Amino acid sequence: MEYTDNTLKTLYIWAADMLWEKLEQDNRRLKAELKRIGCKVVESKRHDDPSAVYYDYWLRGYHDEFGIMKMLVVSEMSMRLSGYISRVKEDYKPSKS
Structure with missing residues (x-):
């Protein structure tokens, strides 16, 4: 695999997107629970x-x-x-x- 800045940038963006999605799932769940009660x-x-x-x-x-x-x-x-x-x-x- 050839090393380029673009390759790592794509990896970092993907990882950040995955982390953000997990965080958003927890945030939505917490807001729904607060609203429910x-x-x-x-x-x-x-x-x-x-x-x-x-x-x-x-x-x-x-x-x-x-x-x-x-x-x-x-x-x-x-x-x-x-x-x-x-x-x-x-x-x-x-x-x-």
Whole structure:
């Protein structure tokens, strides 16, 4: 196989598309579950804390808010990304013939 930048670029684009599809599947499933139980979550604009992101939520007539530390979000994203990569690798394992 001849090495070209185009070959690797195509591979990277394919891999990114597969990862994005897995992420979107989980996102759609989560949104559907929140809708099913009647929970609405929106980002809060009331806080100026640069180290956290705050959200308001409504569920069964109750309203409250919660915050997520940004460093925890980065850590969770890293773990989930490695999980998505594992799922893509499982889905596209070459068959041994």
